[in-house]
Amino acid sequence: xxxRELMYREALREAIDEEMARDPTVFIIGEGxxxxxxxxxxxxxxxxxxxxxxxxxxxIAEAGMIGVGVGAAIAGARPIVEILYVDFAMLGMxxxxxxxxxxxxxxxxxxxxxxxxxxxxGTGGGVAAQHSQSLEALFYHIPGxxxxxxxxxxxxxxxxxxxxxxxxxxxxxxxxxxxxxxxMVPDGEHIIEFGKGDIKRAGTDVTVxxxxxxxxxxxxxxxxxxxxGISVEVIDPRxxxxxxxxMILASVSRxxxxxxxxxxxxxxxVASDICSIILAEAFWELDAPVEIVAGLDIPVPFNLALxxxxxxxxxxxxxxxxxxxxESPVARAAx
Amino acid sequence: xxEGKPIQNAPSREILEKIFRTAYKIRVFETEGIKLYRQGxxxxxxxxxxxxxxxxxxxxxxxxxxxxxxSTHRGxxxxxxxxxxxxxxxxxxxxxxxxxxxxxxxxxHIADISSGNLGANGIVGAxxxxxxxxxxxxxxxxxxxxxxxxxxxGASNNGTFLESLNLAAIWNLNFILVIENNGYAVxxxxxxxxxxxxxxxxxxxxxxESHQVDGNDPLEVHRVTxxxxxxxxxxxxxxxxxxxTYRHMGHHVNDPGKYMxxxxxxxxxxxxxxxxxxxxxxEMAGFSDAEIGAIEAEAAAEFADAVEFSVRSPEVxxxxxxxxxxxx
Ligand SMILES: Cc1ncc(C[n+]2csc(CCOP(=O)(O)OP(=O)(O)O)c2C)c(N)n1
Ligand SMILES: [Mg+2]
Numbered sequence: 204x205x206x207r208e209l210m211y212r213e214a215l216r217e218a219i220d221e222e223m224a225r226d227p228t229v230f231i232i233g234e235g236x237x238x239x240x241x242x243x244x245x246x247x248x249x250x251x252x253x254x255x256x257x258x259x260x261x262x263i264a265e266a267g268m269i270g271v272g273v274g275a276a277i278a279g280a281r282p283i284v285e286i287l288y289v290d291f292a293m294l295g296m297x298x299x300x301x302x303x304x305x306x307x308x309x310x311x312x313x314x315x316x317x318x319x320x321x322x323x324x325g326t327g328g329g330v331a332a333q334h335s336q337s338l339e340a341l342f343y344h345i346p347g348x349x350x351x352x353x354x355x356x357x358x359x360x361x362x363x364x365x366x367x368x369x370x371x372x373x374x375x376x377x378x379x380x381x382x383x384x385x386x387m388v389p390d391g392e393h394i395i396e397f398g399k400g401d402i403k404r405a406g407t408d409v410t411v412x413x414x415x416x417x418x419x420x421x422x423x424x425x426x427x428x429x430x431x432g433i434s435v436e437v438i439d440p441r442x443x444x445x446x447x448x449x450m451i452l453a454s455v456s457r458x459x460x461x462x463x464x465x466x467x468x469x470x471x472x473v474a475s476d477i478c479s480i481i482l483a484e485a486f487w488e489l490d491a492p493v494e495i496v497a498g499l500d501i502p503v504p505f506n507l508a509l510x511x512x513x514x515x516x517x518x519x520x521x522x523x524x525x526x527x528x529x530e531s532p533v534a535r536a537a538x
Numbered sequence: 539x540x541e542g543k544p545i546q547n548a549p550s551r552e553i554l555e556k557i558f559r560t561a562y563k564i565r566v567f568e569t570e571g572i573k574l575y576r577q578g579x580x581x582x583x584x585x586x587x588x589x590x591x592x593x594x595x596x597x598x599x600x601x602x603x604x605x606x607x608x609s610t611h612r613g614x615x616x617x618x619x620x621x622x623x624x625x626x627x628x629x630x631x632x633x634x635x636x637x638x639x640x641x642x643x644x645x646x647h648i649a650d651i652s653s654g655n656l657g658a659n660g661i662v663g664a665x666x667x668x669x670x671x672x673x674x675x676x677x678x679x680x681x682x683x684x685x686x687x688x689x690x691x692g693a694s695n696n697g698t699f700l701e702s703l704n705l706a707a708i709w710n711l712n713f714i715l716v717i718e719n720n721g722y723a724v725x726x727x728x729x730x731x732x733x734x735x736x737x738x739x740x741x742x743x744x745x746x747e748s749h750q751v752d753g754n755d756p757l758e759v760h761r762v763t764x765x766x767x768x769x770x771x772x773x774x775x776x777x778x779x780x781x782x783t784y785r786h787m788g789h790h791v792n793d794p795g796k797y798m799x800x801x802x803x804x805x806x807x808x809x810x811x812x813x814x815x816x817x818x819x820x821e822m823a824g825f826s827d828a829e830i831g832a833i834e835a836e837a838a839a840e841f842a843d844a845v846e847f848s849v850r851s852p853e854v855x856x857x858x859x860x861x862x863x864x865x866x
Contacts, residue, residue, distance in 0.1 A: 234724065235726055238797070260731075262732065263663065263692045264696055264697065265696075290660075290661070294696075331583075331643060332642075499863060501863045502866075504859075505642055505643055505647070508633075509859050512856070
């Protein structure tokens with residue numbers, strides 16, 4: 204199929220644009236998204252195309268914005284609520300956790316909440332503790348939510364289009380470092396179902412599981428390791444809920460070694476949960492303990508050197524891969 | 539509402555000098571800070587307080603030791619008006635361990651708890667409940683300390699505004715909410731985010747004494763704050779003060795602010811709070827040009843000294859970071 208190179212933010216815009224054209228109930232609200240086109244320029248041009256009824260600026264009122272999004276979704280529309288930073292989504296947690304996530308079950312399966320919250324997280328050059336968090340684990344923990352974390356323009360587009368067609372509340376978590384990254388995106392209707400991971404690089408010696416901005420970082424590490432003769436398989440679940448367990452278990456069973464990389468701090472994180480799944484389902488396939496590379500269990504400091512030190516870097520991933528490779532039952536017995 | 543009542547008690551020479559000194563110091567800090575930002579010495583966010591200096595200067599001159607302030611993402615001015623060390627502020631912006639927050643906080647998080655400055659805040663609207671909380675703590679401890687939260691037009695549309703101001707009201711807290719209404723939240727004009735752009739009315743709606751003042755008139759700001767402080771210390775708080783003002787530039791250093799109409803900007807620049815504080819000092823306290831020049835030179839020298847101090851300050855070390863990260 205033909206494809207074009209797009210920036211992540213352009214791919215997101217195409218997804219919104221195409222879905223707005225296709226489905227008149229899709230609309231988007233957020234701070235500075237209309238005239239200004241959003242802080243990350245994702246919504247540029249949409250106001251001119253779809254008008255102020257479907258592309259609306261809001262006051263700084265996250266609890267209200269998220270809440271009306273959930274309400275509109277329950278009533279049959281397909282709202283996208285853009286929250287500038289995932290950190291600010293914390294103001295709307297009641298609406299996400301107690302309303303959106305619970306509604307389907309509480310109504311015996313009749314009520315659905317096709318609500319999409321687009322936001323972004325992660326560290327990004329000294330924006331400090333309240334603008335740098337990776338909070339996917341909070342949403343991951345809540346049954347009823349879908350958690351999506353695309354790492355490439357193609358995935359961003361395909362997953363957002365799917366989000367706007369499926370029936371459940373979606374936490375669509377972008378990364379501030381990715382908006383300007385480029386990648387090939389298939390022409391035509393491009394939709395990626397939730398729950399289908401992607402092998403970003405095939406390899407045989409060790410599986411590294413990563414998502415969001417940790418994917419490009421892991422690919423750099425894998426490239427460097429390949430020059431040293433180590434073949435790394437990089438897999439990206441793309442959606443954390445639902446999680447492509449089958450892909451993870453198949454890859455780990457093939458390579459017999461696994462490293463999980465997350466930008467979020469380690470405690471109570473998604474990596475720990477994926478690790479527990481691997482240990483429960485593929486323990487006997489492993490030749491080494493599962494390694495987790497994660498952020499430090501501290502808020503992200505402003506100082507750039509400390510910011511860097513508090514989230515996984517390429518060398519941290521390389522070191523973890525090496526540990527996973529050098530650790531073997533044989534070496535241990537001999538050791 | 540106060541509609542330009544004549545000044546009953548002209549402020550003292552000391553107060554006039556203090557207000558100008560503070561406003562000018564803020565002007566220097568922001569103007570020079572932006573230059574440092576452009577040179578790449580400052581990273582992350584930097585929201586200049588240019589054009590709004592008269593509010594922080596006027597309000598803080600009405601407070602005393604033992605009081606509290608809470609601030610916003612645009613917080614440099616409040617911090618300076620509260621009497622902060624310029625050295626420690628610049629060092630913070632330069633990510634140094636000698637900064638107010640040891641380089642961990644940055645522009646949006648400068649705080650000085652020991653002096654009663656609860657700090658700037660990266661979350662719009664968060665300062666209001668925090669400030670009400672400080673006022674509550676004062677009441678519980680039997681202190682007559684007053685807490686001022688500097689807030690914004692943007693924050694007034696956030697739920698925290700109503701929830702916390704209402705608490706302050708039902709408990710008669712010594713709390714002053716200063717809403718700096720600069721007409722914009724980033725590029726969103728106030729009339730796009732609220733129907734009634736007179737924000738002080740929201741206080742009246744929940745039974746809170748509320749005033750609207752020209753935020754570009756530092757003396758008027760000071761006069762109304764003095765009254766508000768008196769009301770609070772008499773146990774009749776809270777008080778809301780809406781100060782109408784305007785930014786001299788975009789939302790943050792890298793925002794060209796193209797959405798700000800030229801005439802509007804010109805209107806407010808012609809009512810520059812720093813110029814007005816300077817004029818008041820001359821006209822009402824008889825300061826000479828030379829005396830004023832000396833104050834200005836002092837502010838410039840203090841900033842230059844702070845930059846030198848900060849550049850010379852050692853970088854944060856891995857050891858201190860490791861120690862700091864313990865216990866989380
Ligand atoms: C809860 C929250 N939502 C959004 C933001 C992003 N943001 C930072 S400043 C700002 C605009 C603030 O406008 P206003 O409150 O009027 O203050 P001003 O910048 O005019 O001083 C926004 C939207 C934030 N920091 N916190
Ligand atoms: Mg404003």
